[in-house]
Amino acid sequence: RRDRHWEDAPILQAERSAAARAGGDAADPFWELVRDQDVTAVAATLGVTDEPSVAAVVPALAAWHERRQAGAAADGWRHRVTWEPLAPAAAPALGGHWLAVVPAGDDPWTTVVLAGLTDHGLTVDTLTAPATAGRTELAGLLTGRGAADGVLSLLAPGTEPAVTAALVQALGDAGITAPLWCVTRDAVAHGPAAAVTGLAQAPVWGLGRVAALEHPDRWGGLVDLPAETGPQTVARLAALLGDPGGEDQVVIRESGAYGRRLEHAPARAGAPWKPSGTVLVTGATGA
Numbered sequence: 001r002r003d004r005h006w007e008d009a010p011i012l013q014a015e016r017s018a019a020a021r022a023g024g025d026a027a028d029p030f031w032e033l034v035r036d037q038d039v040t041a042v043a044a045t046l047g048v049t050d051e052p053s054v055a056a057v058v059p060a061l062a063a064w065h066e067r068r069q070a071g072a073a074a075d076g077w078r079h080r081v082t083w084e085p086l087a088p089a090a091a092p093a094l095g096g097h098w099l100a101v102v103p104a105g106d107d108p109w110t111t112v113v114l115a116g117l118t119d120h121g122l123t124v125d126t127l128t129a130p131a132t133a134g135r136t137e138l139a140g141l142l143t144g145r146g147a148a149d150g151v152l153s154l155l156a157p158g159t160e161p162a163v164t165a166a167l168v169q170a171l172g173d174a175g176i177t178a179p180l181w182c183v184t185r186d187a188v189a190h191g192p193a194a195a196v197t198g199l200a201q202a203p204v205w206g207l208g209r210v211a212a213l214e215h216p217d218r219w220g221g222l223v224d225l226p227a228e229t230g231p232q233t234v235a236r237l238a239a240l241l242g243d244p245g246g247e248d249q250v251v252i253r254e255s256g257a258y259g260r261r262l263e264h265a266p267a268r269a270g271a272p273w274k275p276s277g278t279v280l281v282t283g284a285t286g287a
Contacts, residue, residue, distance in 0.1 A: 030045055033045060034062045035062055037058050037059065039055045042058055075266065078264070078265045078266075078267065079264060079265055080263060080265035081260060082263055083191065083259065083260060085256050085257070086247065086250070086256065086258060086259050088256070089240070089242075089243060089245065089257075095122075096123065097146075097148055098122050098125070098149055099127060099145060099151045099152070099176075100117075100125070100151075100152045101129055101153045101154065101155055101167060102126055102154045102155070102158075103155055103158030103159050104128050104129070104131055105158065109157065109185060109227075109229060110154050110157075113154060113225070113229060113234060113237070114126070114154075116237075117152075117238055120234070120235065121238075122238065122241070125148070127141060127142070129159070129163060129167070131160075132163070135169045135170050135173065139169075139170040142171060143174045145176070149178055150180075150220060150241065151176065151179065151180045151220075152180075153180060153181065153182045154183050156183065156187070156204045157185040157198065161204050161207055164182060164207060165207055168180065168211045172218070179219060179220030179221075180219060180220050181220035181221055181222075182204055182223070183224075183225060183237075184202075184204055184205065184223070185198045185201065186226055187202045187204070188202065188205065190251040190253065190258045197227050198227065205222055205249075208249075220248065221244060221249060222248065222250070223237060223250050224250070226252070226253050230254070232254055233253065236252045240252070240257065
């Protein structure tokens, strides 16, 4: 016979959090009495002598509490992404040697970003990637580039996401272990009212989160810059590259820098669904 003498801490924590959101403790002695439908004990706890009256409400009270606890548990599973303003960082002295991978063509936005980073002390070695470059081709271009303190990809605005994926693989093939930062252009909305013009680049953010899990040793992060990038936004990018401060998913705008956060999302009250006309139900038929 085996006896357990330790707690399932994550499970207990989740249950306690759910109970707190429900406004009570699921293990409270009173609610245990209600669940057991111990009318005599419930009446004694409430100081009521009319047990028949208590007996009439205990089943309904038990059902209500069970629904409340179930709702609280589901509430704990609901989260949303928010963007938290980051404290302004002191402008660091970047220095070092960085490799910037850029798309082919003369793009003014790319030129502004690279020139601004150079002004902040970054030494940039630029590698131009063909629009349809694959893993093998990029690995060949990267081989022999020498050591770098960081890799900055500006591919997203001018190439398909597949080229960025190929770059992640090619860096490993070429033995370059410097952290990779991928920059997008107006691809991420940092607030409910924010509109974006570079939505086609958004898959790079999904790709980046996967790369961060698969290659944590050579991953830097994701940065979204505005469509029109000026000295202030480039200065914030330089500060981030110099000292990320633990941030790896950042939106930079003229108004400031914002870090990605995952927070609990409370339920929103809404009118129940009232179907009308013909309703087609698919799935969940057991077939």
